[in-house]
Amino acid sequence: MAQKKVDVLIIGSGHTGGMAAKILTEKGISCTMLDAGPMLNFERYRELKPAHELPFRGEVAPGRLPHVYQASDFNANFWVDEKTVPYSYPQGQQYNWVRVRSIGGRSPVWGRQSFRLSDYEFKSRDHDGFGENWPINLKELAPYYSRVEEIFRVTGHTDGLPQYPDGNFIEDNSPWSGAMQRFVDAGKKLGVPVTKPRSSLGKDGLASSINLLLPDAVATGKLTTIPNAIVRQITVDKNTGLADGVVFVDRHSHREMTMKARVVVVAAGTMETTRLLLASEICNSSGALGRYLTDQIYGAGIICSVPEARDGKGAPGLMGGGALIPRFRNLETKSNGFLRGYAVNVSCSNGPFDARALPYYGKELEAKLQSYNGSHFSTNIMGETLGHYENQVTLNKQLLDAWGMPTLNINTKYTSNETNMAKDYIDTMAAMAEAAGFDILVKNYEFNPPGYSIHEQGTARMSDDPKKGVVNRWSQSHDMKNLFITDASVFVSAGWQNPTITMCSLAMRASEYLAEEMRKGNV
Amino acid sequence: MKRRDFVKGFAVATATASTALGQQQPASNAAEHNGAGAHPSPQPPPRTARAEQMARFHTPSIPLSQPDAVAMTEARYFTPVRYATLVHLCEIMMPAGDEYPSAMKAGTPEFIDFFIGASPADKQTMYNDGLDRLNADTLKQFKVPFAKADEKQADAVIRPHLKGWMNDHPPREGQERFINLAHRDIREFTMNSPAWAAAAEASGERTPGVGLYWYPIEPGIQTWVDHHGAARTASAAKHKQA
Numbered sequence: 001m002a003q004k005k006v007d008v009l010i011i012g013s014g015h016t017g018g019m020a021a022k023i024l025t026e027k028g029i030s031c032t033m034l035d036a037g038p039m040l041n042f043e044r045y046r047e048l049k050p051a052h053e054l055p056f057r058g059e060v061a062p063g064r065l066p067h068v069y070q071a072s073d074f075n076a077n078f079w080v081d082e083k084t085v086p087y088s089y090p091q092g093q094q095y096n097w098v099r100v101r102s103i104g105g106r107s108p109v110w111g112r113q114s115f116r117l118s119d120y121e122f123k124s125r126d127h128d129g130f131g132e133n134w135p136i137n138l139k140e141l142a143p144y145y146s147r148v149e150e151i152f153r154v155t156g157h158t159d160g161l162p163q164y165p166d167g168n169f170i171e172d173n174s175p176w177s178g179a180m181q182r183f184v185d186a187g188k189k190l191g192v193p194v195t196k197p198r199s200s201l202g203k204d205g206l207a208s209s210i211n212l213l214l215p216d217a218v219a220t221g222k223l224t225t226i227p228n229a230i231v232r233q234i235t236v237d238k239n240t241g242l243a244d245g246v247v248f249v250d251r252h253s254h255r256e257m258t259m260k261a262r263v264v265v266v267a268a269g270t271m272e273t274t275r276l277l278l279a280s281e282i283c284n285s286s287g288a289l290g291r292y293l294t295d296q297i298y299g300a301g302i303i304c305s306v307p308e309a310r311d312g313k314g315a316p317g318l319m320g321g322g323a324l325i326p327r328f329r330n331l332e333t334k335s336n337g338f339l340r341g342y343a344v345n346v347s348c349s350n351g352p353f354d355a356r357a358l359p360y361y362g363k364e365l366e367a368k369l370q371s372y373n374g375s376h377f378s379t380n381i382m383g384e385t386l387g388h389y390e391n392q393v394t395l396n397k398q399l400l401d402a403w404g405m406p407t408l409n410i411n412t413k414y415t416s417n418e419t420n421m422a423k424d425y426i427d428t429m430a431a432m433a434e435a436a437g438f439d440i441l442v443k444n445y446e447f448n449p450p451g452y453s454i455h456e457q458g459t460a461r462m463s464d465d466p467k468k469g470v471v472n473r474w475s476q477s478h479d480m481k482n483l484f485i486t487d488a489s490v491f492v493s494a495g496w497q498n499p500t501i502t503m504c505s506l507a508m509r510a511s512e513y514l515a516e517e518m519r520k521g522n523v
Numbered sequence: 524m525k526r527r528d529f530v531k532g533f534a535v536a537t538a539t540a541s542t543a544l545g546q547q548q549p550a551s552n553a554a555e556h557n558g559a560g561a562h563p564s565p566q567p568p569p570r571t572a573r574a575e576q577m578a579r580f581h582t583p584s585i586p587l588s589q590p591d592a593v594a595m596t597e598a599r600y601f602t603p604v605r606y607a608t609l610v611h612l613c614e615i616m617m618p619a620g621d622e623y624p625s626a627m628k629a630g631t632p633e634f635i636d637f638f639i640g641a642s643p644a645d646k647q648t649m650y651n652d653g654l655d656r657l658n659a660d661t662l663k664q665f666k667v668p669f670a671k672a673d674e675k676q677a678d679a680v681i682r683p684h685l686k687g688w689m690n691d692h693p694p695r696e697g698q699e700r701f702i703n704l705a706h707r708d709i710r711e712f713t714m715n716s717p718a719w720a721a722a723a724e725a726s727g728e729r730t731p732g733v734g735l736y737w738y739p740i741e742p743g744i745q746t747w748v749d750h751h752g753a754a755r756t757a758s759a760a761k762h763k764q765a
Contacts, residue, residue: 063641069691359686444688
């Protein structure tokens with residue numbers, strides 16, 4: 001078959017590849033989308049099963065997916081096999097790279113917390129002197145946030161806090177439960193705002209690329225989707241110096257194929273995007289490609305019991321509900337020991353109590369579990385980490401994946417900034433829980449290794465200065481005007497926020513800019 | 524190969540395969556196909572018709588059982604002393620409830636022996652060292668091995684190491700880590716056992732531990748190619764012949 005040149009080639013079909021496909025096809029531009037994985041078929045590949053029918057009684061198979069703490073016997077087949085697509089890190093610097101390869105990428109398992117970044121993030125260098133500012137600000141991105149929030153059906157409460165920008169919400173005016181109200185009141189005394197969570201309702205409980213974005217692109221008749229296409233290289237026209245297509249390998253047969261394109265949009269996910277650019281030896285005139293990797297710390301927290309809810313005595317409305325504490329440190333004053341800030345997920349449950357929090361066994365434990373049932377209260381941190389220059393991913397040509405592609409060496413580590421932040425967080429939450437009258441059972445200062453949050457960002461950051469960043473304010477490569485990056489690799493700093501809504505807003509903005517540039521003949 | 528030649532070659536190969544497969548079909552099927560061929564209306568070729576018939580075939584319902592209902596797991600990883608220690612730890616930590624089976628009845632010691640035997644070395648070391656320490660502590664304090672310790676003696680060597688902890692962050696210190704993780708394993712493997720599920724069913728409770736299971740998605744990540752290497756490309760073969 002004669003090879004045709006496609007208008008726009010999109011690499012990756014997750015939230016940002018899906019957004020690019022939706023926006024571009026709706027503007028009449030033909031797109032071809034490649035994804036390294038297969039199409040999901042929920043009816044064929046999923047089934048409700050009891051743990052006792054699974055091979056390892058609910059536990060992930062011994063030694064399988066050691067870096068995916070989220071893995072279990074139920075979902076082990078969903079994650080990328082670390083032996084098939086390996087990666088490495090320096091000894092003592094564990095990195096948990098959590099990956100999915102299928103149409104839709106990681107979007108079907110997104111936790112759906114939906115936040116805007118504030119100018120405390122966009123202009124972070126102005127605020128505390130660390131790192132770089134983003135080349136854009138909240139005002140520029142706000143119209144796109146609003147449209148993305150409408151697509152994802154974000155629910156939340158309008159709070160009027162500058163560090164927690166309000167959005168285009170399905171307003172949540174539900175009352176607090178009794179226990180949550182006590183925690184809210186305890187926060188007020190300490191100057192800690194406790195707000196309603198913000199999350200995407202999506203459709204039928206799913207807010208993914210495959211049900212919210214790709215169907216719109218498909219409806220235009222202008223999207224061609226190719227599964228199982230593992231892109232090995234972005235090719236370059238020697239005459240123009242522009243990207244002119246890709247080389248990809250069929251996942252099953254390993255057959256290598258080439259494809260020509262007028263424009264390339266890379267949306268493979270933060271570090272897969274960077275791996276591809278490094279392997280293609282492009283887009284790195286700044287020297288910033290692969291650098292400034294960052295994410296968020298998760299895992300530290302407290303577990304409490306609400307005494308009035310024990311022994312089945314909880315009054316109706318006492319328990320239940322969640323809350324979000326947005327960043328409150330280093331806004332108007334400076335905290336000792338750390339830059340930036342953290343947010344907190346708060347959970348209040350009238351369900352079963354977590355046995356691990358209770359230091360008992362046997363019949364004594366069963367009696368405690370019965371007594372504590374319905375009294376669970378816990379918090380979990382989402383803390384911004386700092387994107388140091390030294391936090392870098394590089395190609396490891398000695399270690400190839402199953403398709404012969406060089407793998408990544410991920411060199412990053414947390415510092416005292418994260419440790420001090422976690423200590424401040426636990427001490428503050430414990431003080432609030434005590435003030436609210438809760439019994440604190442567990443105080444865990446330890447946080448998970450880098451990568452656990454699945455919020456990796458940076459390594460191809462944006463900047464107006466071609467010497468400091470890989471892409472410009474429109475997510476367009478400084479080196480190749482016909483190459484755009486739409487995933488979180490373009491982030492300049494992490495913030496405490498789940499990045500998905502910002503990723504989608506940036507992808508929408510970049511795609512509309514690209515469409516206009518194509519119309520003008522500039523790309 | 525020109526496209527026309529390719530199509531021609533493909534048609535020949537398909538016909539040959541159909542013939543070969545057709546020879547394996549029972550005479551009654553052949554008669555059906557021959558009969559169908561008597562009608563003037565276009566009919567799919569025999570092999571296609573057979574494939575379509577098979578595609579319509581629904582899976583018969585055959586009740587299945589778990590192997591645990593009829594067989595035992597043979598413990599073979601831990602040494603006899605360590606295994607005896609583990610068995611008693613299971614008895615102590617998870618005795619039978621009013622309606623639910625004990626860890627022993629659920630086959631948990633055997634399952635842990637299997638699971639730890641297949642685990643990475645660091646987890647094996649944690650279990651081996653932890654079981655040894657339990658035994659050493661009871662021998663030192665009560666002059667009996669842990670496997671023979673009564674409830675009070677066992678409690679004296681277990682309770683000091685029990686800590687409350689949260690997901691992914693068990694205690695770090697050696698024996699504390701072992702006691703709390705072994706406790707977690709004993710509870711999980713007992714409550715997710717076929718015996719526990721049967722007890723729930725017998726008492727009219729909902730089936731416990733139900734979750735959304737993902738089957739392997741379009742298997743191919745571990746393909747024949749991964750094990751045997753990619754096929755040679757046509758151009759390379761031609762080059763070699765030349």
